[in-house]
Amino acid sequence: MFLKKYLLSIFLLFSISLLAQQGDKNDFYIRGAYNYGFILQQHNSIGDLVHGNISGFELNYVKRATGAKLWHHENNFPEQGVGFTFYDLHNPKQLGNLYAFYYFYDIPLNKNPKPFRLYLRICEGLAYAPVHFNPITNHKDELLSSPVNAYINFKWYWRWDITQWLRWEAGFNFSHASNGRFEVPNLGVNLVSVNTGLIYKFHSKNRTPLTMIDSSHKAKSKHELLFWAAAGVNQFGEPGGKRYLAQSYSAAYYFNKRNTHKFGAGIDVYYNAANYVQLEGQGDTLSTKLQNIQVGIKLAYAYNIGRLSLPVELGYYVYTKYTSDGHIFNRIGLRYYFKNNMVALITLKTNWGVANYIEFGVGYRISLKK
Numbered sequence: 001m002f003l004k005k006y007l008l009s010i011f012l013l014f015s016i017s018l019l020a021q022q023g024d025k026n027d028f029y030i031r032g033a034y035n036y037g038f039i040l041q042q043h044n045s046i047g048d049l050v051h052g053n054i055s056g057f058e059l060n061y062v063k064r065a066t067g068a069k070l071w072h073h074e075n076n077f078p079e080q081g082v083g084f085t086f087y088d089l090h091n092p093k094q095l096g097n098l099y100a101f102y103y104f105y106d107i108p109l110n111k112n113p114k115p116f117r118l119y120l121r122i123c124e125g126l127a128y129a130p131v132h133f134n135p136i137t138n139h140k141d142e143l144l145s146s147p148v149n150a151y152i153n154f155k156w157y158w159r160w161d162i163t164q165w166l167r168w169e170a171g172f173n174f175s176h177a178s179n180g181r182f183e184v185p186n187l188g189v190n191l192v193s194v195n196t197g198l199i200y201k202f203h204s205k206n207r208t209p210l211t212m213i214d215s216s217h218k219a220k221s222k223h224e225l226l227f228w229a230a231a232g233v234n235q236f237g238e239p240g241g242k243r244y245l246a247q248s249y250s251a252a253y254y255f256n257k258r259n260t261h262k263f264g265a266g267i268d269v270y271y272n273a274a275n276y277v278q279l280e281g282q283g284d285t286l287s288t289k290l291q292n293i294q295v296g297i298k299l300a301y302a303y304n305i306g307r308l309s310l311p312v313e314l315g316y317y318v319y320t321k322y323t324s325d326g327h328i329f330n331r332i333g334l335r336y337y338f339k340n341n342m343v344a345l346i347t348l349k350t351n352w353g354v355a356n357y358i359e360f361g362v363g364y365r366i367s368l369k370k
Contacts, residue, residue, distance in 0.1 A: 023064020
């Protein structure tokens with residue numbers, strides 16, 4: 001008798017997880033969660049700003065994938081939604097609180113549904129910091145110098161569907177906020193925390209029948225070329241100093257391993273007017289402004305969620321006169337592929353993790369073999 005009850009319980013839990021794979025368009029969930037952790041100290045100068053552990057809470061509105069689009073199936077029926085997170089940085093005078101507003105995707109990392117399942121959250125948005133650098137009243141805060149900042153969040157968590165309506169979650173959280181050097185100082189806030197919370201599921205009584213799967217986002221070939229140009233603004237020198245235009249021109253080859261994963265390599269050409277001014281200030285006079293260009297080669301990876309692509313790039317300058325930031329550069333951000341192969345992008349260009357500027361650009365994709 002006990003064995004029958006045990007097997008029945010396992011069957012019910014598996015059935016609940018299986019049904020949760022595909023949601024109805026009218027289903028929605030509400031998540032409440034708590035964070036507890038610390039500020040990651042990426043520089044010795046911020047040691048005096050960290051007075052203790054951070055804490056906070058988050059509130060999310062969540063929608064399940066309906067299965068109406070091919071990328072729902074390719075990404076194991078992810079969840080997506082909007083959220084708000086509050087962080088108490090445990091230094092009210094110099095750091096204050098951080099308020100984040102964002103859009104996110106929660107992606108199952110294993111294909112088969114299980115009562116316990118590992119997820120990855122990918123999230124981008126805006127962070128508001130009412131307490132930030134001020135040359136008179138808060139001159140020691142080198143983390144954030146503007147109230148509005150870009151916000152990036154990654155979370156790895158395990159979930160347990162307790163019932164068809166209630167879920168418990170727990171995991172690890174990493175968040176970053178900065179203005180991309182639009183204003184200085186801008187070391188950025190890096191937060192690491194453990195996270196736990198509950199989700200309540202609101203299920204629609206009437207199920208919408210699935211009649212067709214939209215696959216229009218699917219890459220047309222295994223091999224493709226991508227060309228784009230972008231520009232951004234960064235501040236150089238003391239706080240309140242002049243802002244300079246930065247430009248980038250890129251070409252890359254990508255191999256679509258799967259429609260959700262692509263690997264590539266390419267070349268970047270950068271021209272940052274702030275570098276030219278700094279070189280002149282150091283006494284390194286250039287014969288022409290063209291000597292200020294930086295040429296780099298890179299390796300690239302991109303995770304694709306439908307037409308949205310999340311690139312990560314690591315590169316090395318093979319030519320540069322400006323060496324204060326080293327020879328290694330990185331890029332992370334967002335790209336959106338339109339049906340006509342045009343691409344719009346917003347990415348953060350950094351030098352070994354130190355923000356250089358946020359760039360906005362457009363590009364074009366060329367499929368090589370169908």
